Amino acid sequence: MPPKKRIRGPKLPALREEKSTGTDVASDESFNESADFLNNEELNNDQNDAENTVLSEGVSTLRINENMTKEDRACISAALFIKKRVVESIRTVFQSRDDINDEIHTSSRKLIAAFKKADQNRKKKVDLMKVFLDEIDVRLSMIIEEVTVPEHRARVFKLIAVTITEIQAFKLPSDLLDFIINFINTWGHSDNVAARINTTCFISYIFETGKRYLTTEGEYSGFEVKIAAKMFLQLKRALLDKEQTARVPAIRGLGFLQEIPIPSNWPVDAMKHSPRELLLRSCRDTAWECRLVAVQSMVPLETDVRLLSDIVYYDKCLNVRVAALEQFSNLRPNKHVREKIEMLDLCLKDHEVNIRDAAKEVLKNWVRNLSTRWSESQKSKDSNDVVILNSNSESTTGEENKMKGYILAAQALTLLWLTGALETLEGHSNLRRLITHTLDVIRQMYVCQADPINTFAEVLISDLREKMKSSAVPIITKSTVGSILDDSELADTQDPSTNRAMIFFWRCLVDYISDRKRNDADKINAMSRFVSPLRTMVEHVEKILVRVKNLDVYPNISQRADYEDHTFVLQMSIVENIICVMRHAPTDQPGVDAYKQMLISMLMNVFYQKKVIDLIVQELAQFYKEDPNALFTLFNDRIEEMRSKYKSGQFPVIENSVPVGETKVRKDLEEETRKTGRRTISDKDGIAVIDLYELKVLNALLKTGILLGWSTTYQNRYNNKLREGISSKDLSTRVLCTECIGIGAIYDYDQAENTLREMMKSFNTQDEPVQCSLIAALTDIQIEHGDQVDALFSWNSKQPNFAVFLSDIVVNAHVSGECETMLRAVEAISRLFLNTKIDPNQQKWQRTMVTLMTRASYAITNRFSAKVRSTIIVMLKFFCSINKNNQLLLIKSFHNFFDMWANSTTPERLTENRHEMVTKLKRCAATFVALTRHSTLPLEEQKKCKPTHVDLVDDIFHEMAGAPDSTSVDYYICALNFVEYQSLSRSALTKIHGDLESYIFLHELDGDKHRYNELRKAHRKIAKILGLNEDEIEEVPSKTDLRKEAAPSKTNKRNANLISTDIAVDNDVNMEEDDKPGPSRPATVRKPRAPRATPASATKKKPLVEEDALEILKSPPRNTKKPPSRPTTATRPTAVAARTAPPRSARKLRSEK
Structure with missing residues (x-):
């Protein structure tokens, strides 16, 4: 029944006590459906309750006397039965503590018995169905108006929902359902927030129980379409409630319905x-x-x-x-692979610990699900009758987890991720990081995260059983290295992508063991299970290279349209990962000699990618640290031998090299030949391939840093080639030559100065990769030779030095675009700050610092802008913690920073809302002031230097006195509240305290109290440190605050x-x-409590702790x-x-x- 105003009259007179003649009632067969009415003693005991029972008007006039008919007695007995069952059921469920589901089931049976009794007596003198519904109405109305002990109230709603569902299943009349629908509809429009919350929860429980127990066709969640539509519209209306606490149960109710198809005869309002x-x-x-x-x-x-x-x-x-x-x-991890990889990679690098833990939990669930599915597929038919006890409980000892195949699931994920990841250096680097986290998760799943890494390796080997090897992609171990890409049954059934994934995961596993070792002995013992000795590994790799070369004619991929490009990528990836594994092989002198000769033969292959050449040169350079000229001479002699032996498109084989990747290079040459109209590959094209290969190796050799000087021999040999390569049509050639010239200028700046000046004059017309290479080269030169680089900008009056040149690139870059040149400029400025001696009084460094501060305050719009900001903030944090001069540079740049934003014509770069300018700049001030705290310096610097915040406060006072009408003062003054006053001396604090008093008096009568409030906050903070008994003056609201209150x-x-x-x-x-919920309507406010006395703990002195603004x-x-x-x-x-x-x-x- 709907809530209504009940008119209460005088108290009803008590029923007269008369002799009971309950034997006639007990003999009536029409009311003997329930076993409770077969007991005459219960009927006699319930007659005492009849005196205190308030029934409807018809029932209340009935009295038990000797002249009463059997029908009248039965009517009163049925009414007592209904009341008792309703009260007992709801009371039992509401007060239940244990076995709640059983109590709900038992109580629902009692309610159904009462409902049946009321249904049988609906045609008597008194409609007992109305009595039943009134009792339900009274009990629900008492519960629905409040939300205290919500779990107990929820049980009652569940009880009614289960009762309705069972009544529907037994095909009984729908009186209770109709009443509940009317009840819900009425209370759903109540002004009481609790009533609206409980009403929505009630609907959710009804839908949930109907979906679970009723599956009748032509209905929606077990109910008729018309009735279900009414409840659904009520949920939909609840989504528009102004109280979030009332919207929450409606949203949860929609969660139960999201998988149920909408019926065709659904009302129009519900179908929207x-x-x-x-x-x-x-x-x-x-x-x-x-x-x-x-x-x-x-x-x-x-x-x-x-x-x-x-x-x-x-x-x-x-x-x-x-x-x-x-x-x-x-x-499932097998769809939208790239998006999921990027998401997990970012989450694993998030600064919130909860996000990183949740990302690891995702990896854990994926590994567990894959291993479970694999285990189920491996079960034989004979094991179906075996019952495993406590299968859901995790083992505390980890014995049951050591045969689960988690490591195979990790390799399966690696194969999946490799197919979706970008084939770039950054993409594979992110993927290796993701696999490292996966191995951390697997180590926890094997319950050996606290053990040495050798224990983890032992667990992995024990998990790789023979039946796993025959039915899944095996893990590469010491015993299976020689079978990589071998002509075996496994190789015939798997494509090269699977073999590449096996090798990639092998490399990640070996790197993981090397990184997580406790000591060298732990590493050697663990590594011996996956890698053979170096001499044996060399023999394996020589055979593997031949098999990699034969992938060019592999039958499974030769049918692809782009199989040459696809195969080339796989070949380079396999070679790269195998060389990385070779680094961890146990060494001996014969193995070292064989390894050196293998690297020389691999270096003589002109078809390798640049990343493979870099890796080979880095490994080979370790053998020529004492005599780098011997390596350059060997390389030059082999190049000349290649040129002399090259004939008619046939590349020579030098040092027994294996030409891996030759098919891809020949395909490119043939396409270029067809474009020019020629039939065969000319000697000029072949020599061009060798020349490009020479530049790649020369670039890799110079980057190793083993060269002692740029002698005349190298100048005569390479300078002309490098100058010609700068104007080449090939972009890769121009980038390589630019990098080589820059590295050569570090050894001999004079010979490269003119070339660099010409390149800087045409900087704006160069491609972005060339610009990035040139910026990196000039940065290295300035770190090595100081300000000599500034001479390259003498022709440009607007950019007189390298620092200003970089600043202009950062400032002029488009905000929303992803400019790689701008990112390299930020990185170059960061390197200059950290590797050169900075004078805080020089204008160029102040301008550069303002540029970084301004770019760091831009609004984050995408991942690129977030990367730029994090680069700047991390660099400044480290830069300002080195010495006091670095902090002074940041402090001296404050004025220009705020002045720039005060006169900015593009405030949308800072924030989309102009009204948040002060708030945003206040947060910027807090961050940059926190970077210059005296406590961030080393102890030696703290002892010999005064805090730089003294200079900051002096600059703020000077600005307030010199340009009081400037808008930048409103921003500049925000920094006062974030100064580390605790590190200042008492004399400095006393002086600042006195100066603040004069400025407070000056701004006391201002119309806008922003400056006054900021000064008062700093004044009170200093007074508290000095121990002055200053009267607490309340802040006067500024105009902005008044506008907010008037809204x-x-x-x-x-x-x-x-x-x-x-x-x-x-x-x-x-x-x-x-996040604070507001009241649903103005309510009566009780008198507030008297203020409590200050606790003793609050009177103790507490250390002043400032919030970390970083x-x-x-x-x-x-x-x-x-x-x-x-x-x-x-x-x-x-x-x-x-x-x-x-x-x-x-x-x-x-x-x-």
Whole structure:
């Protein structure tokens, strides 16, 4: 029944006591369906309760006397039975503590018995169905108006929902369902927040039980379409509630309905949005509680990867981000591989520990699921009847986990990730990092994370059983190295991509063992299980190279249209990873000699990629550290031998080299030949391949740093080639020549100065890779030779030196674009700051510092801008912790930084909302002041230098006195509150305290109290440190604060839009949302309590701790408040109970007065 105003009259007279004649009632067969009515003693005992029972008007006039008919007695007995069953059922469930599900099931049986009794007596003098529904109405109305002990109230709702479901299953009348629908519809429009919360929870339970137990065709969640549509529309209406606590149960209810198909005869109002669509839109709700429940309730699909990734990246609530990341565990890792790799890579590098832990949990679930599926596929038919006890419980000793095949699941993920990752150096580097985290997770799953790495290797070997080798891709171990790419049954059934994945995972596993070793003995013992001695490894690798060469005619991939390019990528990857494994092989003198000769023969292959050549040269350079000229001479002689032996397109074989990758190079030459109209490859084209190979090796040799000087021999041999290569049509040639000239200039700057000046004049017309190479080269030269590089800019008056040149690149770069040149310029400035002696008084360094500070304050719009900001902040943090002069450079740049933003014509670079300019710059001030704290310096610097914040305060006072009308002062003055006053001497604090008093008096009568408030905050902080008894003066609200207070409150609106706001792209710009729920309506305010006395602990002196402002620019302020926990039901949030009327017990007491 709907809530209504009950008119209470005088107290009813008590029923007269008369002799009971209950034998007639017990003999009536029409009311003997329940066993409770077969006991005459129970009927006699219940007659005493009849006196205190308030029934309907018809029943209350019936009295038990000798002249009463059997029908009248049965009516009263049935009414007592109904009341007793309803009260007992609801009371038992509400007060239950153990076996809650059993209690709900038993109580539902009692309610069904009472319902049947009322249904049988609906045609008697008194409609007992109305009595049954009134009792339900009274009990539910007492529960629905408040939300205290929510888990107990939820049990009652579950009880009614289960009862309705069973009544529907037994094909009984729908009186109870109709009554509940009317009850829900009425209370759903109540002004009471608790009533709306409980109503929505009630609907969710009804849908949940109907979906679970009723599967009738032509119905929706077990109910008729018309009835289900009413409840669905009620949930949809609840999504528009202004209270987030009332929207949460509605969102959870939609989670139960998201997988149920919408019927064709669904009403028009309900067909506008499906439950899943409404649930996904709730992921954008303004309240973090609603977003959290929406993410947790959704059943993720592969099409939701983009939505979940955006939530993980950009949501402002940490709990919501973690919940979205956990949903990836429910997705298969074999779809949208690249997006999932990027997401996990970023999460594993996130500064929040919870995000990193959740990402590792995703990896753990993927590994466990793969190993479980593999184990199930390996079970024989004879083992189906075996019952495994406690299969869900994890072993504490780890014995059961050592035969699970987790390591094979990790290799399967590696094969999957390699197919989706980018074939670039950065892509493979990120993938190796991801596999390293996966191995950490597997080590925990094997329960040996605290043991030496040798124990982990032993566990892996014991897990690789023979039946695993025959049915899955095997792990490469010491005993299987020689079978890589061999002509075996395994090689015939797998393509080269699988073999590449095996080798890649082998390399990652070996690197992991080397990094996680406790000592050399631990590493040697663990490595001996996966790598053979160096001499044996050389023999294996020589055979493997021949097999890699034969991949050019592999039958499984030769049918691809681009099989040459695909095979070339696989070949280079295999060779690269094998060389990386060779680094960890146990060495002996014969093995070292064989390894050196193998590297020389590999270096003579002109078809390798640049990354493979770099790797070979790095390994080979270790043998020529004492005599680098011998290596250069050997290389030059072999190049001349190649040129002399090259004939008619046939490349010579030098030092028994294996021409891996020749097919790809020949294909490119043939295509170039067809474009020019020639039939055969000319000698000029072949010589061009050798020349490019010479540049690659020369570049790799110079980067090793083993060369002692750029002698005349090298000048005569390479200078002309390098100058000609700068103007080449091939981009790779120009990049290689630029890098070589830059490295050569480090040894002899004079011989390369003119070439570098010509390149700088045409800098703007060069391609981006050439610009990046030139910036890196000039940076290395300036670090080595100082300001000599500035002479290259003498022709340009606007950019007189290298520092200004780099600053202009950073400033003029487009904000939204991803400019690689700008990123290299930022990195170059960072290297100059950290590797050169900086004078804080020089104008060029101040300008460069302002450029970095300005770029770091830009709004984050994508991953590229986040990378630029993190690079600058991390560099400045390290730079300012070296010495005092570095801190002075940052402090002297403060004025120009704030002056730039005060006169900026593009404030949207800082923030999209102009009204947040002061807030954003205040956060920037907090960050940059925190970087210059005196406590960040080494102890020796702290003792011999005074704090640089003294100079900062002097600069602020000078600016206030010199240009009081400047807008930059409003920003500059924000830095006062973040100064580390604790490190200042008492005399300095006393002087600052006195100066502040004069400025406070000067600005006391200002119209806008912003400056006055900022000065007062700093004044009180210093007074507290000095121990002065200063009267606490309240801050005067500024004009901005007054405008905020005058703005209309959002709580005046009745409904909130379902489509609220998009997830913020810039986390650092948007301020944290208000997570405090407001009242649903103006309620009576009780008198506040008297203020409590100050506890003794509060009177103790506490150390002054300032918030670390370095975290401000990294991420937005996080809400550390945890979401509401529900240990029992986990279904409803806690809401502020706002009653609209006294409780029924109070009304009853007033009516009896």
